[in-house]
Amino acid sequence: MAARPHLTEREEEIRSVGASDSSRATILDAAAACFMAKGYAASSIDDVARSLGSTKGRIYHHYPSKGDLFADVFRAGMEMNYAAIRPVRDAAGTAVARWRRMAMVHTRQMIVTRPYQRVVWEGVELYLRGATTPEQREEFARLMQYRNDYGAIFRQVIVAAREAGDMRFEDPRVTEQLMFVSLNSPLFWYTPRPGENERDIEVIVAQVVDFTARGLGVREGACNG
Amino acid sequence: MAARPHLTEREEEIRSVGASDSSRATILDAAAACFMAKGYAASSIDDVARSLGSTKGRIYHHYPSKGDLFADVFRAGMEMNYAAIRPVRDAAGTAVARWRRMAMVHTRQMIVTRPYQRVVWEGVELYLRGATTPEQREEFARLMQYRNDYGAIFRQVIVAAREAGDMRFEDPRVTEQLMFVSLNSPLFWYTPRPGENERDIEVIVAQVVDFTARGLGVREGACNG
DNA sequence: AGTTCAACATACTACTCGGTATGTTGTCAA
DNA sequence: TTGACAACATACCGAGTAGTATGTTGAACT
Numbered sequence: 232m233a234a235r236p237h238l239t240e241r242e243e244e245i246r247s248v249g250a251s252d253s254s255r256a257t258i259l260d261a262a263a264a265c266f267m268a269k270g271y272a273a274s275s276i277d278d279v280a281r282s283l284g285s286t287k288g289r290i291y292h293h294y295p296s297k298g299d300l301f302a303d304v305f306r307a308g309m310e311m312n313y314a315a316i317r318p319v320r321d322a323a324g325t326a327v328a329r330w331r332r333m334a335m336v337h338t339r340q341m342i343v344t345r346p347y348q349r350v351v352w353e354g355v356e357l358y359l360r361g362a363t364t365p366e367q368r369e370e371f372a373r374l375m376q377y378r379n380d381y382g383a384i385f386r387q388v389i390v391a392a393r394e395a396g397d398m399r400f401e402d403p404r405v406t407e408q409l410m411f412v413s414l415n416s417p418l419f420w421y422t423p424r425p426g427e428n429e430r431d432i433e434v435i436v437a438q439v440v441d442f443t444a445r446g447l448g449v450r451e452g453a454c455n456g
Numbered sequence: 457m458a459a460r461p462h463l464t465e466r467e468e469e470i471r472s473v474g475a476s477d478s479s480r481a482t483i484l485d486a487a488a489a490c491f492m493a494k495g496y497a498a499s500s501i502d503d504v505a506r507s508l509g510s511t512k513g514r515i516y517h518h519y520p521s522k523g524d525l526f527a528d529v530f531r532a533g534m535e536m537n538y539a540a541i542r543p544v545r546d547a548a549g550t551a552v553a554r555w556r557r558m559a560m561v562h563t564r565q566m567i568v569t570r571p572y573q574r575v576v577w578e579g580v581e582l583y584l585r586g587a588t589t590p591e592q593r594e595e596f597a598r599l600m601q602y603r604n605d606y607g608a609i610f611r612q613v614i615v616a617a618r619e620a621g622d623m624r625f626e627d628p629r630v631t632e633q634l635m636f637v638s639l640n641s642p643l644f645w646y647t648p649r650p651g652e653n654e655r656d657i658e659v660i661v662a663q664v665v666d667f668t669a670r671g672l673g674v675r676e677g678a679c680n681g
Numbered sequence: 682a683g684t685t686c687a688a689c690a691t692a693c694t695a696c697t698c699g700g701t702a703t704g705t706t707g708t709c710a711a
Numbered sequence: 712t713t714g715a716c717a718a719c720a721t722a723c724c725g726a727g728t729a730g731t732a733t734g735t736t737g738a739a740c741t
């Protein structure tokens with residue numbers, strides 16, 4: 232009988248924390264949607280709360296400030312990206328083949344988790360513009376580091392592909408920027424159509440990745456599987 | 457003696473209007489810089505005025521509202537783009553050669569007139585998000601038309617190049633988006649270095665255009681001049 | 682049954698910002 | 712010299728907003 236209460240205690244602790252996390256996740260979704268729709272500065276906490284049918288109290292119970300809420304959406308978006316490319320980043324095959332799979336997964340992410348990814352984009356801009364309070368600046372710096380590491384993964388792969396003779400480009404830094412801007416571009420021009428299915432998305436993803444692959448100078452016939 | 461006063465009158469009218477326009481141009485520059493630095497929503501009229509060493513009165517004397525000021529920066533940015541590509545858009549040569557010159561001029565514009573072009577970018581986003589008042593919406597609609605016409609010029613050229621067998625891509629609409637996102641990308645990652653000259657900019661422009669050209673499937677050896 | 686506490690809602694404050702109403706000044710025509 | 716007007720500056724108002732302080736409630740725990 233000593234183990235049961237202990238187990239139940241942990242179960243309920245998990246369920247309790249899970250309930251709180253569930254509410255936080257709901258807030259996070261609403262915040263992502265609101266920040267995407269109106270941008271950070273034009274979005275008010277009341278807007279987010281209204282879209283939830285709640286009031287500010289709920290949000291300030293979970294987040295100390297608007298900036299922290301935004302940062303958490305940023306973090307969640309980046310974690311989604313890491314989780315998405317994890318299965319393919321260490322897969323077997325040539326560097327260019329790995330890159331192609333990573334690029335497709337990444338681009339699909341931009342479409343499927345668009346609200347979060349637009350917050351990531353705006354978060355990067357806010358940081359680069361220095362539009363952050365000193366306290367938030369170090370948290371944003373961590374998130375930027377997180378994001379730069381993600382970029383470095385791609386950069387390593389395309390540099391390896393270039394060394395293997397399967398890509399050709401000049402400055403890796405500039406090329407990384409061009410690559411991400413291309414792969415991320417659905418953030419700005421993709422709008423979900425009613426009755427759209429996964430096939431339609433795959434068609435778009437293919438075009439985006441093909442364009443970017445050619446831009447990176449992928450050798451003709453190198454891994455078109 | 458009848459012609460002299462008339463001439464002087466016109467001269468002074470021109471000088472007078474020119475002085476007013478000069479003040480407006482100064483305001484426009486400051487507004488573009490401010491909107492670029494902080495974004496539309498986070499920029500206040502007082503911010504713009506402060507950066508001019510003036511007060512709100514000066515701005516509201518020339519512009520009826522913050523939105524109109526923003527729209528005028530938008531318009532000015534687009535006019536710069538039209539003026540920049542005018543000499544090359546109707547030049548002789550193949551479509552792909554015309555495209556390359558247009559692309560280089562356009563990309564250079566993104567770097568040289570960056571504050572204005574970032575406002576153009578944000579203006580497009582504001583319109584697409586519907587973050588405009590009903591009155592401003594029709595002015596923004598005109599500006600969007602203006603911008604879409606500009607995009608159509610490029611689209612016609614790349615479609616012609618494809619028909620000539622010098623490019624290969626699928627959906628022209630998607631491809632146009634990808635092309636502009638690539639060419640515009642210096643807006644987001646270029647930062648002027650101290651002591652940078654025109655050569656350095658040309659190196660960047662070349663990389664951006666090369667990447668985009670390959671992305672558009674420009675045939676190997678087709679116009680690398 | 683009573684206590685505690687998480688998860689909110691409500692009420693309020695201090696402050697910013699867009700816009701307006703009005704005052705001031707230099708300039709130019711008559 | 713004097714009105715008129717453009718080009719601002721100054722003073723002010725109302726609306727919205729981030730953040731806080733406090734009230735409320737249902738559920739778990741004892």
